[in-house]
Amino acid sequence: MTADARIAAITERIVERSRPTREPYLDQVRRMAAAGPHRASLSCGNLAHGFAACPAGDKEALSDGHTPNIGIITAYNDMLSAHQPFETFPALIREAARAAGGTAQVAGGVPAMCDGVTQGQPGMELSLFSRDVIAMAAGIGLSHNMFDAAVYLGVCDKIVPGLAIAALTFGHIPAVFIPAGPMPSGLPNDEKARVRQLYAEGKVGRDALLEAESKSYHSPGTCTFYGTANSNQMLMEIMGLHMPGASFVNPNTPLRDALTKEATERALAITALGNAFTPAGEMIDERSIVNGVVGLHATGGSTNHTLHLVAMARAAGIQLTWQDISELSDVVPLLARVYPNGLADVNHFHAAGGLGYLIGQLLKKGLLHDDVRTVYGEGMANYASEAVLGPEGGVARTPAPDVSHDPKILATVDEPFQPTGGLKMLTGNLGKAVIKVSAVKSQHHVIEAPAKVFHDQAELQDAFKAGELDEDFVAVIRFQGPKANGMPELHKLTPVLGILQDRGHKIAMVTDGRMSGASGKVPAALHLTPEAVDGGPIARVREGDMVRVDAVNGSLEVLVETSAFMARIPEQADLSANHTGIGRELFASLRAVAGPADQGASVLY
Ligand SMILES: O=C(O)[C@H](O)[C@@H](O)[C@H](O)[C@H](O)COP(=O)(O)O
Numbered sequence: 001m002t003a004d005a006r007i008a009a010i011t012e013r014i015v016e017r018s019r020p021t022r023e024p025y026l027d028q029v030r031r032m033a034a035a036g037p038h039r040a041s042l043s044c045g046n047l048a049h050g051f052a053a054c055p056a057g058d059k060e061a062l063s064d065g066h067t068p069n070i071g072i073i074t075a076y077n078d079m080l081s082a083h084q085p086f087e088t089f090p091a092l093i094r095e096a097a098r099a100a101g102g103t104a105q106v107a108g109g110v111p112a113m114c115d116g117v118t119q120g121q122p123g124m125e126l127s128l129f130s131r132d133v134i135a136m137a138a139g140i141g142l143s144h145n146m147f148d149a150a151v152y153l154g155v156c157d158k159i160v161p162g163l164a165i166a167a168l169t170f171g172h173i174p175a176v177f178i179p180a181g182p183m184p185s186g187l188p189n190d191e192k193a194r195v196r197q198l199y200a201e202g203k204v205g206r207d208a209l210l211e212a213e214s215k216s217y218h219s220p221g222t223c224t225f226y227g228t229a230n231s232n233q234m235l236m237e238i239m240g241l242h243m244p245g246a247s248f249v250n251p252n253t254p255l256r257d258a259l260t261k262e263a264t265e266r267a268l269a270i271t272a273l274g275n276a277f278t279p280a281g282e283m284i285d286e287r288s289i290v291n292g293v294v295g296l297h298a299t300g301g302s303t304n305h306t307l308h309l310v311a312m313a314r315a316a317g318i319q320l321t322w323q324d325i326s327e328l329s330d331v332v333p334l335l336a337r338v339y340p341n342g343l344a345d346v347n348h349f350h351a352a353g354g355l356g357y358l359i360g361q362l363l364k365k366g367l368l369h370d371d372v373r374t375v376y377g378e379g380m381a382n383y384a385s386e387a388v389l390g391p392e393g394g395v396a397r398t399p400a401p402d403v404s405h406d407p408k409i410l411a412t413v414d415e416p417f418q419p420t421g422g423l424k425m426l427t428g429n430l431g432k433a434v435i436k437v438s439a440v441k442s443q444h445h446v447i448e449a450p451a452k453v454f455h456d457q458a459e460l461q462d463a464f465k466a467g468e469l470d471e472d473f474v475a476v477i478r479f480q481g482p483k484a485n486g487m488p489e490l491h492k493l494t495p496v497l498g499i500l501q502d503r504g505h506k507i508a509m510v511t512d513g514r515m516s517g518a519s520g521k522v523p524a525a526l527h528l529t530p531e532a533v534d535g536g537p538i539a540r541v542r543e544g545d546m547v548r549v550d551a552v553n554g555s556l557e558v559l560v561e562t563s564a565f566m567a568r569i570p571e572q573a574d575l576s577a578n579h580t581g582i583g584r585e586l587f588a589s590l591r592a593v594a595g596p597a598d599q600g601a602s603v604l605y
């Protein structure tokens with residue numbers, strides 16, 4: 001089915017805008033693909049170093065230049081519950097590669113930060129930059145140029161975007177992303193949030209809070225809310241970089257291992273040495289990127305992808321804008337209600353029909369480009385399927401259900417939860433921002449209230465504890481942009497702002513910083529650009545100014561007479577404390593070159 005005309009028009013606009021950067025990118029991809037991995041042309045010295053530690057069989061295979069070799073980029077560490085399962089994946093991949101007539105080597109590791117561990121802590125000020133550091137680190141591994149394809153082991157927030165930037169930078173070889181899957185369901189996310197609000201109000205102690213948190217985050221696998229990590233899984237699948245049905249199968253299960261084995265076999269099959277060469281840089285095109293944005297809207301995905309998807313697209317020479325994302329939101333309905341957009345978690349979503357059902361529904365209405373290339377072959381329709389364990393222990397696929405197994409979690413495209421997606425762009429005299437409304441009740445979609453200005457999230461928490469916030473207000477939290485302090489997530493404010501909203505106050509937030517993908521119920525104008533440290537209008541806002549956040553009309557305004565507002569001297573902030581400690585001194589050069597949020601807040605482009 002051809003794509004909906006409105007979606008096709010936006011895609012065509014992106015193609016035209018991207019032409020000056022996409023064409024040189026494709027030229028380079030084709031030149032490098034024609035040259036091939038220089039394993040075959042490496043000097044004996046180089047090659048001997050490249051396989052010195054391999055067993056004899058691999059050495060023989062690697063020296064002939066005709067046996068496909070996979071480079072594994074792994075983000076394994078014990079800090080992220082989502083990445084801990086990757087500890088055993090390289091051995092499984094090497095074994096599967098040999099069994100399929102190829103070889104596989106760990107080309108390199110990349111760092112991975114757990115935003116849950118660093119949330120509200122100084123470490124969070126390195127988090128956004130870690131995306132581009134991950135891309136560079138993956139590039140270091142792949143620069144050995146011994147590989148006919150690469151597989152990427154990553155799940156969480158900045159890791160998949162960073163790996164995708166690397167995969168597209170090395171777009172002359174195929175890329176297959178291999179996930180580890182969500183942890184089994186624990187304490188429901190809404191119950192976790194309730195205990196947090198009780199703790200913030202002093203009604204329960206740390207022991208009750210830790211008990212709730214530990215029951216929610218309790219074992220290996222991705223946290224089960226639909227935040228940035230699980231939005232990443234959706235993106236990799238709907239953009240065709242996962243095997244169909246791979247995203248939400250739990251770790252340490254036979255099907256998980258079968259999917260890892262299948263992904264390895266597929267990576268070997270789509271190299272230039274075979275008959276289905278699928279270099280990542282040609283496979284991922286403007287249609288794939290638009291399909292990713294459509295998936296984001298249809299599932300109520302993370303606001304962080306208004307940064308990451310822009311940066312990922314740019315790595316392939318594709319120029320995606322917030323306007324594109326906002327206009328696609330007007331066309332794509334919300335079909336999933338997964339926490340924070342509902343009570344279900346990703347395991348419940350998967351059981352209700354998951355991505356296979358969702359993709360089938362979107363395709364039914366032409367809301368996805370079906371004519372795309374994927375690691376699995378031609379066409380998005382292959383992804384309207386479910387992966388199950390076959391009789392011989394391999395992966396079998398069945399067509400996705402045509403009806404939702406739980407209409408409270410997955411709606412039909414004809415009767416969606418909301419007629420439009422969750423991510424909107426806001427513009428006005430404060431600049432450009434994004435807002436996610438899929439988790440905000442409609443009565444909070446327009447908020448006009450006096451500004452309360454903070455230069456740090458802890459200041460707001462202290463004001464709450466001092467009882468100074470029991471009224472209508474717009475929290476203006478500034479000097480939180482990439483150049484200021486690395487653009488941390490301000491998710492620790494969610495319980496406090498949620499309590500005030502629950503008390504009946506009109507509450508909104510405006511910031512040049514970010515929130516977590518797991519944030520949701522309080523309307524928040526995020527990623528405001530230009531940022532305060534660049535003299536953006538947010539630096540001119542004063543305590544008590546009336547601010548209007550309007551997600552219905554897409555506007556963000558400070559209601560002060562223009563000449564008077566512009567006559568104000570922009571406020572400054574002492575950020576010296578944000579530039580040292582916990583490694584922040586190592587990132588001064590990245591803060592200095594960080595780009596604006598609407599271009600992905602990247603240090604690379
Ligand atoms: O963007 C995201 O989804 C968040 O960064 C998420 O990965 C982070 O871990 C949150 O902090 C989790 O939520 P809690 O802090 O509420 O556990």
Ligand code: SF4
Nearest residue numbers: 114115116156223229
């Ligand atoms: S989802 Fe967030 S909290 Fe959970 S492991 Fe990943 S980064 Fe950490």
